[in-house]
Amino acid sequence: MQVAPATLEIKAESLSALEVESIELFIGFFKLIGLQKSVGEIYGLLFVSSRALAMDDIMTRLGISLGAASQGLKVLRSVGAVKSVYMPGDRRDHYVADLELSKFATAFIQEELKPRLDRALERIGTMESLASGMAPEERSTADERLERLKHWLERSESMLPWLLKFLVK
Amino acid sequence: MQVAPATLEIKAESLSALEVESIELFIGFFKLIGLQKSVGEIYGLLFVSSRALAMDDIMTRLGISLGAASQGLKVLRSVGAVKSVYMPGDRRDHYVADLELSKFATAFIQEELKPRLDRALERIGTMESLASGMAPEERSTADERLERLKHWLERSESMLPWLLKFLVK
DNA sequence: CAGGTATTTCATTTTTTATTGAAGCGCTTG
DNA sequence: CAAGCGCTTCAATAAAAAATGAAATACCTG
Numbered sequence: 151m152q153v154a155p156a157t158l159e160i161k162a163e164s165l166s167a168l169e170v171e172s173i174e175l176f177i178g179f180f181k182l183i184g185l186q187k188s189v190g191e192i193y194g195l196l197f198v199s200s201r202a203l204a205m206d207d208i209m210t211r212l213g214i215s216l217g218a219a220s221q222g223l224k225v226l227r228s229v230g231a232v233k234s235v236y237m238p239g240d241r242r243d244h245y246v247a248d249l250e251l252s253k254f255a256t257a258f259i260q261e262e263l264k265p266r267l268d269r270a271l272e273r274i275g276t277m278e279s280l281a282s283g284m285a286p287e288e289r290s291t292a293d294e295r296l297e298r299l300k301h302w303l304e305r306s307e308s309m310l311p312w313l314l315k316f317l318v319k
Numbered sequence: 320m321q322v323a324p325a326t327l328e329i330k331a332e333s334l335s336a337l338e339v340e341s342i343e344l345f346i347g348f349f350k351l352i353g354l355q356k357s358v359g360e361i362y363g364l365l366f367v368s369s370r371a372l373a374m375d376d377i378m379t380r381l382g383i384s385l386g387a388a389s390q391g392l393k394v395l396r397s398v399g400a401v402k403s404v405y406m407p408g409d410r411r412d413h414y415v416a417d418l419e420l421s422k423f424a425t426a427f428i429q430e431e432l433k434p435r436l437d438r439a440l441e442r443i444g445t446m447e448s449l450a451s452g453m454a455p456e457e458r459s460t461a462d463e464r465l466e467r468l469k470h471w472l473e474r475s476e477s478m479l480p481w482l483l484k485f486l487v488k
Numbered sequence: 489c490a491g492g493t494a495t496t497t498c499a500t501t502t503t504t505t506a507t508t509g510a511a512g513c514g515c516t517t518g
Numbered sequence: 519c520a521a522g523c524g525c526t527t528c529a530a531t532a533a534a535a536a537a538t539g540a541a542a543t544a545c546c547t548g
Binding site for chain 1: 335336337340341343344347348351366367369416418420421424431432435438439442443445446449450453456457460461464467468471474475478482485486488
């Protein structure tokens, strides 16, 4: 019931050892800041490429789908990690890696970390109101802990501008 | 074909608004450092609890399974986020939240971030060797980029001790 | 502006990750 | 030292996240 041609093993074009190493490095790095594997793969490939690559080069080399390539590039563009360069006589967009590594860290801090800290501080406001209507005994526990959490979060948030400056340098 | 007793709606014990707010706050916060929802739920509940809770209190209040509670507490113990306190006349372990919030950040930096930076620097060493066997043209591209990445990673790593000191204060 | 080619979108499928709960371990205690 | 309770483990299941690829869209270009 199965048609399985023995000669059909057309996987992805093989990647060089350098490319594999770069791809693995960036998969790990990007996962840390919440970006998916395919995004890391694409950036890793572009990072060690000496020429700009079109989307279907990327698909072919990495063996990923059209959709994954398109969406991955969209994410990378949105954080400024790749830019497209004009290639005379070719209608396709060609991409190169932006080497300003600090951009990823900056995007992560501004788009993930900062909003989450802000949201947490908002919630603490709500919780303070809620605690104010509690019995004295439980209220004092809650108040103390909320105060402590608030201080820590404010302190952390106050460090972000410094951190950003350091990373961008 | 369905037996649906109208009176059967025995879900989890209801949580107070304060508890819900705390749980949501910590789910979000912990997700950021790669910890799962159930871990955030447990810590969030303990954070606003004025008394120590046993594992089955936690299960019942949150409506999570035995396994999830056990594993979640294991993770929280391992990062020092909860400690168990002795309750006379009760064989069960009882847990309270450790309020030293910096512990989570510290654990994250030391157990996730630092090792990943180290691994990345290792990989760069490998890549430098690989690049040295390439054609001059491609080699210079690779060398320049690797140098740049290495500097940025080293710089980031050099900041960690400072960051840790700041968070712990 | 017709006939493509490149790209995006998104419902479906696949893969990965988290949760469940029953089996079993080990400690306590009567 | 047996019986039971509390807890952990882990194979099975469920839920969430990511990838696929066909259809729709945008965009050249002759």
